[in-house]
Amino acid sequence: MTKKGQHVVPNGNGWSVKKAGGVKASSNHPTQAGAVQAATQIAKNQKTELYVHGKDGRIREHNSYSGGLRTKK
Template structure:
């Protein structure tokens, strides 16, 4: 399966937007960041891509991987 576009949750004049990496237009705009994150998680999971959640200041505050994680956790056993 080919990996899809990474998804970004970013501030938008009408609330919060979900944008695929490199896209100018938002895939969807929601009223709250929580709603946007929920939608973006579904998209990233389906596409086996990364999810980047940006804060109001535009900086990435959280990142989630929904595919082949480039930095998987090391087994502590």
């Protein structure tokens, strides 16, 4: 994970929210939807990016909250 912001990644038992470059998860969730919800709040508060990874680890969704307006890529 090299892109700045929050990343939702699979963790074996569910899904984790991790800060870019971080080793320890900010939070763990049984579902991806729960992790995305938590990561979205952090990204909005920090005005940063949100990256949602698939089970294969590849980024499948990217949302930006850096400009106050949400943009989805």
